[in-house]
Amino acid sequence: MSEATYNIGEGPATRVSLSLPEGTAEAIRARVGKREFSAFIAEAVERELRGQLLDEYLADYESRQGPVSEVVRQRARQVFDEVFAEERECPAAS
Template sequence: MLMVDEQTEPGIGEGPAKAISVSLPEGTVRALRDSAGGRGVSAIVAAAVEEHLRNQATLAYLEEYEREHGAFTPAEKQEAADVWARAEEREGQWREAV
């Protein structure tokens, strides 16, 4: 059995934390610090950036899919929107329960 020593890069949300410098408008920084509470600014920024990157990856995947298979039909788009709405509704119920 051939063993390959692969060094893979960490994915979105994986790996050790790295400090970077980010410039934000003063009002945004104030609101972020007020909102962070015990979670900390880094945790909120990391979550927001990870969500943004995942959204970008999803958009790229959907564009590639449509190039290969054709555009989604209105019915397919509506079905996806309905599934998404149900998921958001359930998430809202979970948040209320916490």
């Protein structure tokens, strides 16, 4: 029996323990309310993971093709965000 593999943002919810500075937790509650706290954290973590994946992709490209200008880097970030916003999926974390 094999375990299911989910992409970032997919799969059933799972409970995890998370420690945050109290000021950060209060700021989140003030912004989104108690009921949306987990969704806010999940979205923030997913954004961070997508950003790290893009950084890894760009680093790999640069190692093979040479430096990428800041303009191209920003455009890549924009395209990456647009694609995943449309499809609401992201490659699986490795």
